Structure formats: C-alpha cells, structure tokens
Amino acid sequence: MPDLWMPGAEVHDLGDHAPTDQQYPPKAIAHITWDRNATAAAPQDWCTFDSLVSYFTNEGASSAPHIIWDPFSGRIAQLFPANSRSKSVLSPPGSPTRTNRAGQVVIQIEAVFFPYCRVGTQVYAQLTDTPCAGWDRLHAWISSWGVPDTWPMGRPVDFTGHRNESIWESQGGWYAHAHVPLNDHTDPGSWPDFGQTGGGSQPQPNPAPAPDPAPARYQTTINGLQYGYGAQGDQVTEVGQALVARGFGSHYRSGPGPDWTDADTENYADYQASLGYSGTAADGVPGPESLQRLLGTLPGGNSVSLAHVIAAANTDPGAEQGHQTYGSEVTIVQNALCAEGLLDPSNSAWGRGSFGTMTVSAYSAWQQRCNYSGSAADGIPGRDSLQRLGAAHSFTVTD
Structure with missing residues (x-):
C-alpha cells in the first residue's frame, strides 16, 4: 500500500478522517490559496507557508486540503491521510457526487500562491513562474496512489471554469478547482508539467552530475515533534x-x-x-x-492507554450523559471509528470524549471487522483490536 502520509511532509493531522467513495476513479484537485488580491500594477507581499498552515489548522480547518505546498521552498504540510476526504471544495446538496469524496482517492493540494505575489524584489504572475520546488516529490507521491498523469478537462492555463459532470464522474486524473462541478472558484490558473522538476515554467538545463549530493536539509513534524x-x-x-x-x-x-x-x-x-x-x-x-x-511507537500526543479506554467503556455508558472517564484518549479512538465510517461525525449524540453506548456499538462493529464475534465483539476494547485500529489511524497503544 502506498504511504498514507507523504514522506518528508510536515504532519499536522486534523483528525476527522472520513472514507472516500470508491466507485469513482482516483483524482487530485489543484488549488492556489489566493489569499490576497493583487495586480500587475499593484503586487502584494506573498503570504507565508507558516501562516497558511496556522490558518488551516485553526479557523480554516473546515475548508482544509490534504496538502499545503510552498512552491518557493518546497516545504509541504499534510493535514489528512491520502485515503480520507479533505474539505477544500463545495459539496452542495444538489450535487450528484460528494465532491470531496468522489474518487478512490481525492487528494487536494493548495499551493501557497496568489497572482502577482511579491517575494523579495521578484513578482510572480502565475504559479508556473515560481521555482515549483518540491513538485517532483509531491507528484511522485500522488502518482503512487494511482492518479493518472492526465487532465480530463484540460490543464489549467487561465482563470476560467470548465465543468462537466459526466467527465468528473467517469475519468480519473488531475482536476483544477475550476473543473469541479457546482463550485464557483476558478483557480489555480496554471500548474506545473508532470515531468517538471522545479525552477519555473521554462525548461531547465541539465546540471553537471553531483557525485556527493548534500543530505536533505528540511524538517518534518510528526505528532507535534520536529x-x-x-x-x-x-x-x-x-x-x-x-x-x-x-x-x-x-x-x-x-x-x-x-x-x-x-x-x-x-x-x-x-x-x-x-x-x-x-x-x-x-x-x-x-x-x-x-x-x-x-x-516501536510514535512519540508525541497520539497514544492511548488500553487500561484507560477499557475503564471508560465500562464506566461511561452507565454514568450521566456525556460523562468522560478519559476524554482525550477516548476522542482519539472515536476519531478513528469516524474514519472507519462506524460513527457519524455530524451526529453529536454519541458524545465526543465519552465512551457511551453508541461508541460501544461502533467499537463492537470494529471488532466484528477484525473477525471477532460473541463476547469478543462486545464493544469493550481488547489489545489486538485496539492496536489494529491504532495502526490504521496513527495512534499507539500503551499498557
């Protein structure tokens, strides 16, 4: 299986994972952040990668993509695993598909860019004028998920919409935000070629071979640690x-x-x-x-005590509504059950942080997926089933 998290990306897992609709072919959707309106006559200073990461991991989480890409430095942050939907396109009630989920994967990329942004003394009119640093790594990872190197509605060359519901539902490949049915955004305006390795839109000369390439010099964040x-x-x-x-x-x-x-x-x-x-x-x-x-474990915040979640599963259902025995650890388990489609994240009745009866029922369904039955699928976590859930959704099990 390809990597759920892009190697080398800074991981800022937002949780709230949810499956995609597997009857549609795999897709990638290209965006630019377009957080400022500038013109050739009045360029504006570029909005930094770190500021966009902060936005999408806080007040902008409801419209967050999978990937935030800095085309100037090559830094990449990932907010959702590849097999989850993200939230960067509209999915109105009248849409024939759930647009954020309409594919075996629907990987959404936000390039940190707006037209006529100024970096230092240089002004960049379109994304392909930038160095496009890191594009080759990003493209290779997305290709590993089966997204073909094609633009079914045409590679974006301007800010006009080209939308076709039939193509959207039937063909895999790369789509601009300007191609997504029942959306009104017209970005990204341009996008690098699949064979491009960085340095802007013009072909680059082949450099002399370097016998001893320098080690990689960037950082990644995993569970909040650098x-x-x-x-x-x-x-x-x-x-x-x-x-x-x-x-x-x-x-x-x-x-x-x-x-x-x-x-x-x-x-x-x-x-x-x-x-x-x-x-x-x-x-x-x-x-x-x-x-x-x-x-043998991932240091940082995403760990769950088996003893704690067992205690919560035995205590919370009989306590007052919403009682939380070990709320933070139970929330990690519940987020994983939501990602498996066993809890509905839009239904607050199950009580986030409380291992109540609905969570017990959802965990029982997970145990049955793990081929347990009878008293071994009673909704009270066991080590094997909890470790299998953790392995699938990036938390570790202690005790």
Missing part, C-alpha cells in the same frame, strides 16, 4: 540511539545527541534503505511509518 536537519530535543536523541542500536550509526563522529545534524540524516537514510525505501522516501528525514518501525 525531526530533520536543525531539529532539537529529546526526540532527536531517542532516534539517534535507536539507529545506533540497530547498527545504523556509521556517520556519527560523536553523539548521538539532541541536535539533528547531517550525520543523523545520513544514518536515517541508511535505515530507510534497509526497509526497502528509495528515492525521496529514503532521503533521511523520518516519515511516520519508518519512525514507528524504528521506535
């Missing part, structure tokens, strides 16, 4: 010590320690290669899957 060049903290030391214990410490001259250096990156790249990763997936910057395999 990894990659320049990251600092106990989590960096923990990774280095685990690499040495596994026999991947040959690039250290001293350490490991709490400051992530090129040596950490090179050792981690060796470890990724040992797992069968290659290319940008083995550039030495951790992804959630490889990190969990190295450490």
Whole structure:
C-alpha cells in the first residue's frame, strides 16, 4: 500500500478522517490559496507557508486540503491521510457526487500562491513562474496512489471554469478547482508539467552530475515533534540511539545527541534503505511509518492507554450523559471509528470524549471487522483490536 502520509511532509493531522467513495476513479484537485488580491500594477507581499498552515489548522480547518505546498521552498504540510476526504471544495446538496469524496482517492493540494505575489524584489504572475520546488516529490507521491498523469478537462492555463459532470464522474486524473462541478472558484490558473522538476515554467538545463549530493536539509513534524536537519530535543536523541542500536550509526563522529545534524540524516537514510525505501522516501528525514518501525511507537500526543479506554467503556455508558472517564484518549479512538465510517461525525449524540453506548456499538462493529464475534465483539476494547485500529489511524497503544 502506498504511504498514507507523504514522506518528508510536515504532519499536522486534523483528525476527522472520513472514507472516500470508491466507485469513482482516483483524482487530485489543484488549488492556489489566493489569499490576497493583487495586480500587475499593484503586487502584494506573498503570504507565508507558516501562516497558511496556522490558518488551516485553526479557523480554516473546515475548508482544509490534504496538502499545503510552498512552491518557493518546497516545504509541504499534510493535514489528512491520502485515503480520507479533505474539505477544500463545495459539496452542495444538489450535487450528484460528494465532491470531496468522489474518487478512490481525492487528494487536494493548495499551493501557497496568489497572482502577482511579491517575494523579495521578484513578482510572480502565475504559479508556473515560481521555482515549483518540491513538485517532483509531491507528484511522485500522488502518482503512487494511482492518479493518472492526465487532465480530463484540460490543464489549467487561465482563470476560467470548465465543468462537466459526466467527465468528473467517469475519468480519473488531475482536476483544477475550476473543473469541479457546482463550485464557483476558478483557480489555480496554471500548474506545473508532470515531468517538471522545479525552477519555473521554462525548461531547465541539465546540471553537471553531483557525485556527493548534500543530505536533505528540511524538517518534518510528526505528532507535534520536529525531526530533520536543525531539529532539537529529546526526540532527536531517542532516534539517534535507536539507529545506533540497530547498527545504523556509521556517520556519527560523536553523539548521538539532541541536535539533528547531517550525520543523523545520513544514518536515517541508511535505515530507510534497509526497509526497502528509495528515492525521496529514503532521503533521511523520518516519515511516520519508518519512525514507528524504528521506535516501536510514535512519540508525541497520539497514544492511548488500553487500561484507560477499557475503564471508560465500562464506566461511561452507565454514568450521566456525556460523562468522560478519559476524554482525550477516548476522542482519539472515536476519531478513528469516524474514519472507519462506524460513527457519524455530524451526529453529536454519541458524545465526543465519552465512551457511551453508541461508541460501544461502533467499537463492537470494529471488532466484528477484525473477525471477532460473541463476547469478543462486545464493544469493550481488547489489545489486538485496539492496536489494529491504532495502526490504521496513527495512534499507539500503551499498557
């Protein structure tokens, strides 16, 4: 299975995962943030990547995409896993499809860009005038999910709408926001070629081969902790010590320690290669899957105590409505059950954070999916079923 989380992306998991509609072919939808209105006569300063990440992870979460892409630096943030819908297009009641879900995947990308943005002294009229840094990595990951290299309604070259419901429902590939039925946005205006590797819209000369490419020097965020060049903290030391214990410490001259250096990156790249990763997936910057395999868990906030959720499942149904025995951990389990389609996130009756009767019933349905029956599918979590839910939805199980 391809990576649910793009290798090298900064992970800011919003939760609230929900399945897509598998009867439609796989799609990617291209957007620009277009957060300011500028003109050739009156350009405006570019709105930064970090400010857009902050917006979509806070007040803008209700319209968040899967991917936020900085075409100037190549930084990429991911907010939803590939197999979940995100929320960047309208899905009005009269739509024949749920537009955010109309595909085996429907991966939505927001390029941090608006026409005539100014970066330093340079003004960029269209997205393809930027360096398009990181596009090759982003395109490769989306292709791994079966999205074909085609624009069924034409590659965007201007800000006009071209919408066709029949094509939308029947053909996989890349779509502009301007192509999505019953939407009114006309972005992105332009988009890089599938074979483009960065540097703007004009063909770039082939550089002289570099015998010793520099290690990757960017950071990623996993469960709120930083990894990659320049990251600092106990989590960096923990990774280095685990690499040495596994026999991947040959690039250290001293350490490991709490400051992530090129040596950490090179050792981690060796470890990724040992797992069968290659290319940008083995550039030495951790992804959630490889990190969990190295450490046996994902450090950070997404962990659940088996004893706590069992206690909640035994206590909350008989307590007063909405009682929360271990609310934060139960919420993690409930978010996963929502992503599995076993709880309806739009129905507040089940009580977020409370392991009440509706959550017990939903967990029983999950146990049945795990091939349990009878008293083994009574809705009270067991270690195996909870670990399988955690493996599918990026939380770890303790106790």
